[in-house]
Amino acid sequence: MYHKNTRGYKAFWVHRISGLLILGYLYLHLVLLSAILLPSGAAHFNAVARVVEQPGFVVADIVLFAIIVVHALNGIRLIAADFGAMIRENRLAIWLTMGIGAVMVFIAVLMLLPHIVG
Amino acid sequence: MAAESPIKTSPESEKTSSTPVSWAWILQRFSGLLLLVFLGGHLWVEHFMNTSAAVVASRLTHVVDDSLDIGLLISVLYHGLNGFRGIIQEMLPEGRGAWLNYAVFGLGLITVVWGLDILWAFWYHQPFLTL
Incomplete structure (x- = not known):
């Protein structure tokens, strides 16, 4: 097992948590796009599009x-590590x-x- | 493990073939590489701003854009849900979780249909399955 508080261990958790956040966003993205599935979907979709172009949402996009x-x-x-690359240089690879x-x-x-400062 | 094997402890062990490599392991990496192309392309063509149903519909008249969106939908769901499955699998006791593969596969299938219905709505100006 990884020793706790090593770089690899931290990177492992960062990879997991970022992956779960992206998966969560994917479903949020599909929910918002589903405005097009409503009756008169184009109007609903355009309304959603205007909202998510607000500066706060652009910051969230970043x-x-x-x-x-x-x-x-x-x-x-x-993947590089799977092929044996940059393992000894793990510290350099992460930086x-x-x-x-x-x-x-x-x-x-x-x-x-x-789009943020207007 | 989905993301990074904890059993590899030294550079030497990385280079031997003693660690069993599963198809799930290989496909997770392959779909990840595909996502570099599909997600990179998606972020590039979307341009974020001044979008509308008409703009999206017109973009989706091009076969390249359709392929990009369908490829992204399938690869991102495979990669994301396979990663999610790995995390849940780890939390379960050894030998448990045969149901998990079916549950995650079912969720993936439903989500692909959901995503395709959104694309259908842009293509034909009405969804195949209405909300």
């Missing part, structure tokens, strides 16, 4: 994107995923900033 990026980059690290993730989230913030 948080969601950050969670997805963390899960995806850590997943790539795990690398966090560094690349931070850059990706920063770019997302720059892209979405106009």
